[in-house]
Amino acid sequence: MHAKKSYGQHFLKHDSIAQRIAESLERAEETGLVLEVGPGMGMLTKHLLNNTNYETWAVEADKDMVAYLEQHYPILHGRLLDMDFLNFRPNRFLGDRQFCLIGNFPYNISTQILFKMLDHREQIPEMVGMFQKEVADRVVAPPGSKTYGITSVILQAFYNCKHLFNVEPGSFNPPPKVMSAVIRLQRKDGFVLPCDEQRFRTMIKTAFNQRRKMLRNTLKPFFSQDELMSDPYFEQRPEVLGWEAFAELAARSKPT
Numbered sequence: 001m002h003a004k005k006s007y008g009q010h011f012l013k014h015d016s017i018a019q020r021i022a023e024s025l026e027r028a029e030e031t032g033l034v035l036e037v038g039p040g041m042g043m044l045t046k047h048l049l050n051n052t053n054y055e056t057w058a059v060e061a062d063k064d065m066v067a068y069l070e071q072h073y074p075i076l077h078g079r080l081l082d083m084d085f086l087n088f089r090p091n092r093f094l095g096d097r098q099f100c101l102i103g104n105f106p107y108n109i110s111t112q113i114l115f116k117m118l119d120h121r122e123q124i125p126e127m128v129g130m131f132q133k134e135v136a137d138r139v140v141a142p143p144g145s146k147t148y149g150i151t152s153v154i155l156q157a158f159y160n161c162k163h164l165f166n167v168e169p170g171s172f173n174p175p176p177k178v179m180s181a182v183i184r185l186q187r188k189d190g191f192v193l194p195c196d197e198q199r200f201r202t203m204i205k206t207a208f209n210q211r212r213k214m215l216r217n218t219l220k221p222f223f224s225q226d227e228l229m230s231d232p233y234f235e236q237r238p239e240v241l242g243w244e245a246f247a248e249l250a251a252r253s254k255p256t
Helices: 015-023 045-050 063-072 090-094 107-119 133-140 150-158 197-208 225-230 243-252
Strands: 033-037 055-060 080-082 100-104 126-132 159-167 180-187
Touching: 015 045, 015 100, 033 045, 045 055, 055 063, 063 080, 107 126, 107 133, 107 150, 126 133, 126 159, 133 150, 133 159, 133 180, 150 159, 150 197, 150 243, 197 243
Parallel strands: 033 055, 033 100, 055 080, 100 126
Antiparallel strands: 126 180, 159 180
């Protein structure tokens, strides 16, 4: 079996790293269900299957890998889905069950996977994943850092995000040209965003699309000119604001 560029595949070679990723789940036994994205040849899958305190499902888009997994992991029969995770509908296969998400995620769609998780956050209390380090850094970045941006703000509003460990390129076959990192996101249970979510997201994207400009210049669609000019709050740039500040701004912004 060979990795395919079209699927962004890089197979993990070291069993100890796969085991460490599997053991990084903290809420799997609580939910009783884990969904692995892109299991490939099953390096991580076997460690998940070894834990009988939860049920393991997998989603794999590469038909060759599906055939391999069916042959080598027959225990997955009925729980191995031959499809792209971006097309996955949790309620179709899992009903309303809570589940943890895990994977050595394809780097070419890693940000899309994060936002897919966010869209189904009512069913996903935890995610542990391997990402390109640049993406992982962006997720966990605090306000004021160079990597802090749209992804950071939106995800941190709903999940507590933590960097776990880095993984060298040589740990994969073929080795990627970048460092990788494993992160864990845990949902803020009971959290309710104190503003309209769509407005919250739109405001963040609008501000960060011109991140070097003051909010006074970027948030004109949301506030009156008098408010923008009189309130010193708008003299700040978006990268210094936490999600709480954006939520407060979204809550008091004018209708558009």
